[in-house]
Each structure stands twice: as C-alpha cells, then as structure tokens.
Amino acid sequence: MPQKNHEKAAEHHEEAAKHHRNAAKQASEGNHEKAAHHAQAAQGHHKKASEYAGKAAGKFAEKAGTMKKEDGNQEKPEMKTEHNGNGRVRK
Numbered sequence: 001m002p003q004k005n006h007e008k009a010a011e012h013h014e015e016a017a018k019h020h021r022n023a024a025k026q027a028s029e030g031n032h033e034k035a036a037h038h039a040q041a042a043q044g045h046h047k048k049a050s051e052y053a054g055k056a057a058g059k060f061a062e063k064a065g066t067m068k069k070e071d072g073n074q075e076k077p078e079m080k081t082e083h084n085g086n087g088r089v090r091k
Contacts, residue, residue: 005056012049016042 019042026035 005052005059009049009052009056012045012052016045016049019045 019038023035023038023042026032026038
C-alpha cells in the first residue's frame with residue numbers, strides 16, 4: 001500500500017507543477033485572474049500530495065515499529081512549526 005501512496009503523491013506533485021507553470025505563464029501575459037486560478041489549483045494538488053506522502057511515511061513507520069510504544073499504543077509524531085516570514089506560524 002505505501003507504493004500506491006507514493007505514486008499518488010508523485011501524481012499530485014506533477015499536477016501542482018503543471019499548474020504552477022501555467023500560473024507563471026498567465027501572470028507574465030498579464031492574465032492575473034487565470035494565474036490565480038492555476039495557483040489555487042496548484043495549492044490543492046500540493047495539499048493532496050502532502051496527505052498521500054504522510055500516509056506513506058506512516059505506513060513505513062508502522063512496519064518499522066518506530067511509532068509504537070511498548071504497551072502497544074501508537075505515539076503521535078510531533079508537529080513541526082515553521083515561520084513563513086511574516087510573523088505567522090505554519091503547522
């Protein structure tokens with residue numbers, strides 16, 4: 001199953017890249033509404049790619065036993081926080 005998740009993540013990354021290229025092209029031509037549409041579509045594909053990548057990583061961690069406590073309960077991985085440069089924190 002992890003292979004499928006990696007494949008789906010890759011497909012969504014490829015779709016996001018296509019939309020980013022289209023957004024760049026439209027913006028350079030002055031078509032800002034179309035550029036915004038493609039940027040939004042790219043954002044959606046990026047989110048889906050991240051979801052599938054997380055699922056794949058979780059499956060590997062389960063198989064390796066890195067996410068299990070001794071009593072059999074699974075630990076939740078720590079959430080990283082990143083600053084996006086304007087004072088806001090992303091999770």
